Amino acid sequence: MPDISLEKVLFSYPGGVEVYPEPGLTLALESGVTALVGENGAGKTTLTKLLIGLLRPRSGDINVAGLDVSKTTVAAMAKTVGYTFQNPDDQLFERTVKAEVTFGPRVLKRPPADVERGVAAAIKACGLAGKEDVHPHDLGLSERKWVAIASALASEPSVVVLDEPTLGQDYPSRQRLRELVMRLGSEGKIVLVVTHDMDFVGEACPTTVVLSHGAVRYAGPTSNAFGDRALLKEAGIEPPHVTELAQAIGLRQCVNEAEFLATWRR
Amino acid sequence: MAGGLSLYQEGASLLHRAHPLTKGVFTLSVIALAFIVPSLYWILAIALILLILVIVAGVLRRLIAVALALLLPIAVLLLAVQGFANPANHTVLFAIGPVVYYTEGLYIAAIAALRITCLVVATFLFSFTTRPADITEALMQRGLSPAMGYVVQSALQIIPQTLDMAGRIQDAQRSRGLETEGSLPKRARAYLPLMLPLVLSSLVATQERAMALEVRGFGLPVKRVRRYEFADSAVQRVTRWALALAVPAAIVARLLGWK
Amino acid sequence: MSEPAVVFEDVGYAYEEAPHEAVSDINLRIEAGEWVGVTGPTNAGKSTLCLLAMGLAPHFFGGKLRGKVTVLGTESRAIKVIERSTDVGLLFQNPFTQISGARERVHEEVAFGPECHGVAPAEIEARVGEAMDLVGISALAARHPLDLSGGQLQRLALASLLAMRPKVLLLDEPTSQLDPAGTAAIFEVLSGLHQSGITIVMVEHRLETLCELCPRIVAMVTGRILADGAPQEVFNREVVQERVGLPVYTRLARSAALPAPRPVRLSESAKAFRTPIA
Numbered sequence: 001m002p003d004i005s006l007e008k009v010l011f012s013y014p015g016g017v018e019v020y021p022e023p024g025l026t027l028a029l030e031s032g033v034t035a036l037v038g039e040n041g042a043g044k045t046t047l048t049k050l051l052i053g054l055l056r057p058r059s060g061d062i063n064v065a066g067l068d069v070s071k072t073t074v075a076a077m078a079k080t081v082g083y084t085f086q087n088p089d090d091q092l093f094e095r096t097v098k099a100e101v102t103f104g105p106r107v108l109k110r111p112p113a114d115v116e117r118g119v120a121a122a123i124k125a126c127g128l129a130g131k132e133d134v135h136p137h138d139l140g141l142s143e144r145k146w147v148a149i150a151s152a153l154a155s156e157p158s159v160v161v162l163d164e165p166t167l168g169q170d171y172p173s174r175q176r177l178r179e180l181v182m183r184l185g186s187e188g189k190i191v192l193v194v195t196h197d198m199d200f201v202g203e204a205c206p207t208t209v210v211l212s213h214g215a216v217r218y219a220g221p222t223s224n225a226f227g228d229r230a231l232l233k234e235a236g237i238e239p240p241h242v243t244e245l246a247q248a249i250g251l252r253q254c255v256n257e258a259e260f261l262a263t264w265r266r
Numbered sequence: 267m268a269g270g271l272s273l274y275q276e277g278a279s280l281l282h283r284a285h286p287l288t289k290g291v292f293t294l295s296v297i298a299l300a301f302i303v304p305s306l307y308w309i310l311a312i313a314l315i316l317l318i319l320v321i322v323a324g325v326l327r328r329l330i331a332v333a334l335a336l337l338l339p340i341a342v343l344l345l346a347v348q349g350f351a352n353p354a355n356h357t358v359l360f361a362i363g364p365v366v367y368y369t370e371g372l373y374i375a376a377i378a379a380l381r382i383t384c385l386v387v388a389t390f391l392f393s394f395t396t397r398p399a400d401i402t403e404a405l406m407q408r409g410l411s412p413a414m415g416y417v418v419q420s421a422l423q424i425i426p427q428t429l430d431m432a433g434r435i436q437d438a439q440r441s442r443g444l445e446t447e448g449s450l451p452k453r454a455r456a457y458l459p460l461m462l463p464l465v466l467s468s469l470v471a472t473q474e475r476a477m478a479l480e481v482r483g484f485g486l487p488v489k490r491v492r493r494y495e496f497a498d499s500a501v502q503r504v505t506r507w508a509l510a511l512a513v514p515a516a517i518v519a520r521l522l523g524w525k
Numbered sequence: 526m527s528e529p530a531v532v533f534e535d536v537g538y539a540y541e542e543a544p545h546e547a548v549s550d551i552n553l554r555i556e557a558g559e560w561v562g563v564t565g566p567t568n569a570g571k572s573t574l575c576l577l578a579m580g581l582a583p584h585f586f587g588g589k590l591r592g593k594v595t596v597l598g599t600e601s602r603a604i605k606v607i608e609r610s611t612d613v614g615l616l617f618q619n620p621f622t623q624i625s626g627a628r629e630r631v632h633e634e635v636a637f638g639p640e641c642h643g644v645a646p647a648e649i650e651a652r653v654g655e656a657m658d659l660v661g662i663s664a665l666a667a668r669h670p671l672d673l674s675g676g677q678l679q680r681l682a683l684a685s686l687l688a689m690r691p692k693v694l695l696l697d698e699p700t701s702q703l704d705p706a707g708t709a710a711i712f713e714v715l716s717g718l719h720q721s722g723i724t725i726v727m728v729e730h731r732l733e734t735l736c737e738l739c740p741r742i743v744a745m746v747t748g749r750i751l752a753d754g755a756p757q758e759v760f761n762r763e764v765v766q767e768r769v770g771l772p773v774y775t776r777l778a779r780s781a782a783l784p785a786p787r788p789v790r791l792s793e794s795a796k797a798f799r800t801p802i803a
Contacts, residue, residue, distance in 0.1 A: 039706060041676075075446075078442055079443065083442075089463065107443045107444050137466065140567055171769070237705055238705040238706075481610050
């Protein structure tokens with residue numbers, strides 16, 4: 001039983017063309033970290049918005065962790081899905097980081113003990129410890145992004161969706177993101193990362209879905225995702241830098257640094 | 267789809283091709299005249315001209331949608347209130363039991379409703395056939411300062427921009443569990459989380475906009491280049507002057523006792 | 526030798542009401558025609574460096590400027606930003622910032638800058654067409670700028686800048702919203718501009734990209750320049766490794782204990798990993 005499933009989903013924006021060609025998008029995701037990659041306009045963000053009900057399909061079924069999305073309001077979906085948008089400024093409004101992070105679990109009416117635990121854990125995991133009382137708008141963009149991520153995690157959702165989390169993040173921040181994502185995955189959560197950053201995909205996401213022109217072109221282990229050059233080109237993807245290097249020196253395909261070093265040493 | 271918020275509809279009709287100033291002068295004078303001319307027949311004549319132009323412009327269907335949504339309720343309300351309750355009422359038109367409907371009220375309501383119809387139709391006709399950018403460009407070619415031109419242009423863009431931003435903010439907050447629909451108390455609670463990011467983002471956007479203008483050289487003392495020429499003609503120039511003069515002429519005529 | 530494009534002399538700058546300087550002790554000389562990559566962690570002062578070169582700091586932001594920023598021979602205090610805009614172009618980190626907010630069509634948005642500069646209409650048309658073509662948005666010419674996606678908006682912002690024909694380009698993460706193919710296409714455009722003699726200062730997080738493209742890299746940390754030089758030189762310095770991070774290739778070489786100087790680009794890296802360790 002997959003944890004997220006989309007069955008023949010069709011969707012078009014008002015006056016726009018079909019995002020997913022006939023017979024519609026069919027995809028199943030299981031727990032763990034999955035990268036969703038593909039060219040600009042491939043339908044990645046549309047897919048994530050369908051998962052939480054911000055967009056409604058014209059036809060097809062979407063199930064997320066046992067919930068029929070079509071029968072659930074967005075606000076109710078938020079109990080199950082923690083969603084982080086690209087632009088944190090679309091959501092930040094509280095006077096302190098802590099209040100901001102607490103907002104989600106509070107409006108979802110979670111028990112006070114759970115709120116406290118969730119908020120504390122989220123703040124710590126996002127490197128915001130010591131900044132609880134800072135005004136979010138006094139932080140830089142990169143840290144505001146972390147506040148938004150913490151806000152999504154504070155409700156302890158079983159599904160986490162991150163839209164371009166590495167954008168504009170420096171190396172230490174990317175490392176933290178990698179650790180966070182991998183930990184969430186090992187806790188059995190479903191983590192979906194929309195990204196163009198293939199190095200990050202190789203390092204942090206065991207599963208990859210390649211979406212191109214609205215169709216799923218690959219869904220499976222990341223280690224095999226970068227084999228088909230023609231597909232990569234079509235989907236606007238460049239393989240991770242390690243993969244390029246491995247290929248250049250005739251090693252078998254590697255997608256992350258640890259793998260590369262292990263293979264090379266042999 | 268923020269751009270879809272502009273009412274303009276692509277087309278190649280006579281009205282689409284007319285000089286923006288001609289359309290602007292026409293719209294303003296027709297509205298003024300509809301409120302100045304004294305009798306129902308004159309207003310009907312104006313309404314008829316507008317109707318023909320609507321058909322010529324090929325926007326009849328869209329206009330009917332507007333009329334049904336906006337004008338019909340107003341007309342019904344006016345006809346009911348005036349016909350039953352205008353103080354000038356004394357000629358009975360018909361009676362339903364004890365409730366009497368009067369001719370005077372009907373006449374007054376019809377005039378008022380037709381005037382409002384002319385106002386709405388003329389305005390929509392203008393919006394359907396004229397790009398907002400064209401009217402500011404035309405005004406700038408007639409000496410409106412670029413700074414004022416920018417103010418007008420950006421003001422026209424503020425609504426779609428703000429709606430765009432508001433939509434994103436609403437999406438973000440709903441995704442955190444905020445109910446934005448439903449009972450009044452629920453919606454009241456959603457007010458701050460929706461408004462504060464909007465206000466802050468708008469402030470930031472305004473500041474950024476000011477920066478964008480600087481780095482793009484807005485305000486350099488250069489001779490303004492015409493972005494494009496609007497086809498004008500002697501007929502259009504005469505029409506503009508005639509329409510513009512018709513308004514004071516009608517006012518004078520009314521003052522002299524035109525009934 | 527022609528005059529340098531950008532010169533920072535003992536520059537320090539604090540934003541208004543900020544307790545500390547955002548950048549300090551900046552000494553930097555960029556010759557005309559150079560392509561310099563600027564990198565460093567969050568709050569390193571990279572964007573501030575661009576704002577200073579453009580003159581927005583201090584003209585727009587106020588604040589306190591020490592030292593001298595000279596671009597194309599004119600000190601920033603002596604020239605308004607709008608005058609600067611004829612020679613120097615700044616691409617903001619957030620492409621939305623670049624948009625004039627007054628135009629309803631993509632092609633009209635691209636024309637905004639040249640119009641402000643008083644360029645002749647026929648010339649504007651040619652430049653707009655060329656700029657849209659270069660960044661690959663010709664098909665979007667009639668769309669409303671607000672209807673564009675982040676990636677498309679970023680291309681539009683760049684086209685709007687290129688149509689102004691600046692001699693010095695300041696680019697703050699110019700491809701952050703683009704997919705890898707789009708990124709590659711834009712970098713190709715930039716390579717072309719570099720070859721035609723335009724000076725480019727580019728802020729970028731992706732170190733591998735920087736090393737492939739830029740002959741010179743400036744690494745910044747907390748408002749100061751930590752290292753300035755050729756990529757291999759910069760990323761072989763211990764202090765840069767610790768505080769800025771390394772390109773994947775360099776980090777791999779370090780983990781594999783390959784001898785210094787360690788490679789920063791794919792080709793060198795492949796060579797280094799193929800060579801058996803003596």
